[in-house]
Amino acid sequence: MTEPTPGITEAAGVDRLRAGLKRRHARESRFRTYGLLAIAISIGFLLLLLGRIIEQGHTAFYAHTVTVPVYLDPARIDRAYPAGTNFEKLVAEQVLVRFGVEDDAAETQATAMRRLFSSELKYRIAERLQRQPGLIGETLPIAAPMSDEADLYFRGQITRATPSIQRRLSDQQLDWLDRMNAEGAVSAHFNMALFTNGDSTEPELAGVAGAVVGSALMLLVTALIAIPLGVGAAVYLEEFSPRNRLTDLIEVNINNLAAVPSIVYGLLGLSLFINWMHLPRSSPLVGGLVLALMALPTIIIATRSSLKAVPPSIREAALAMGASRTQTVFQHTLPLAMPGVMTGSIISMAHALGETAPLLLIGMVSFVPGIPTGIDQPTGALPSLIYIWENASERAFHERTAAAILVLLAFMIVMNAAAIVLRRRFERRW
Incomplete structure (x- = not known):
């Protein structure tokens, strides 16, 4: 029969065993805590990444248009080939007239007004007139798609506080956009072009x-x-x-x-x-x-x-x-x-x-x-x-x-x- 170790009582051995078990359980608890902490950090970084992407990209899923009445002047529209008409200038000049700009100044400011509209505007009007040529000579409400910079302004990504060197819109153009918005002519809609268009050099027309x-x-x-x-x-x-x-x-x-x-x-x-x-x-x-x-x-x-x-x-x-x-x-x-x-x-x-x-x-x-x-x-x-x-x-x-x-x-x-x-x-x- 094995003799007990001198100087070590049964109670002391039990205490050492309990202390060892306590240390093992503490190490296991710390390991679980570290594992849960690693998982929490990973999930946090993942949510941060996804949140940043969603925050930056959710605005691309909707776009703005401005509805303006446009007189389709027969003298300026080619019935045989409507796509050759400069509809952007036609719409810009009529919007300026509505804003009370004098005729002599409208010619010089028409270029600035045209930059508020997307080039898609002329294609939409031309396609509509090709289907319905009888609309020439009438005044119709036209939903004009906005340019990329005007769209960013309505989304709040460009403000008047933005330095002029960081935006292509002048203060006068921002005044025009504010007036359109105040008149209730601006509306937001789902940006279907993002999913139906191919790539383009114009951001508002680019799609996937x-x-x-x-x-x-x-x-x-x-x-x-x-x-x-x-x-x-x-x-x-x-x-x-x-x-x-x-x-x-x-x-x-x-x-x-x-x-x-x-x-x-x-x-x-x-x-x-x-x-x-x-x-x-x-x-x-x-x-x-x-x-x-x-x-x-x-x-x-x-x-x-x-x-x-x-x-x-x-x-x-x-x-x-x-x-x-x-x-x-x-x-x-x-x-x-x-x-x-x-x-x-x-x-x-x-x-x-x-x-x-x-x-x-x-x-x-x-x-x-x-x-x-x-x-x-x-x-x-x-x-x-x-x-x-x-x-x-x-x-x-x-x-x-x-x-x-x-x-x-x-x-x-x-x-x-x-x-x-x-x-x-x-x-x-x-």
């Missing part, structure tokens, strides 16, 4: 439609190439390939490729697809090919992990029933691994959607005003459009940058939510 279509076409090309190749490669490496040095080398390189910076894939796409294969620059085809190369390692790794998660008993049971190895893989193993495969594929597509560096190197940073209709036409993408707008000199483009970021985040949230739903819907626990 071209970039959204370009990103969708790129993701289509990426999915059609990366998913079949990635899943096929993963199935072969996991289920059919022999275990030797060559396959080990391939697996190591696939894992390394997943960590390669995206700009390297952009350089590869520039030299391979554009300089060597002479594919159309700035097209969704080239962008999709580059993003497919970047997404392949992620899809392969995710698919292999899903295949490994299938219990070996499934394979053994299928083989015992007389199924071939190919039948076992494609009729039993792969269907059971499909939730993980779909999740990895969707997440890789969402990651590719937000990439910017490869797109800049293949020329998708160029100004493209239209909306593409094919994968071989020059276009932009949401990440590159955000880059272009953020570097624009006009103040109004900055709020549209934040709005485009919100649109991009919405797409990524939807894709990640779809991955979570699919995984929970089809996932099986073994």
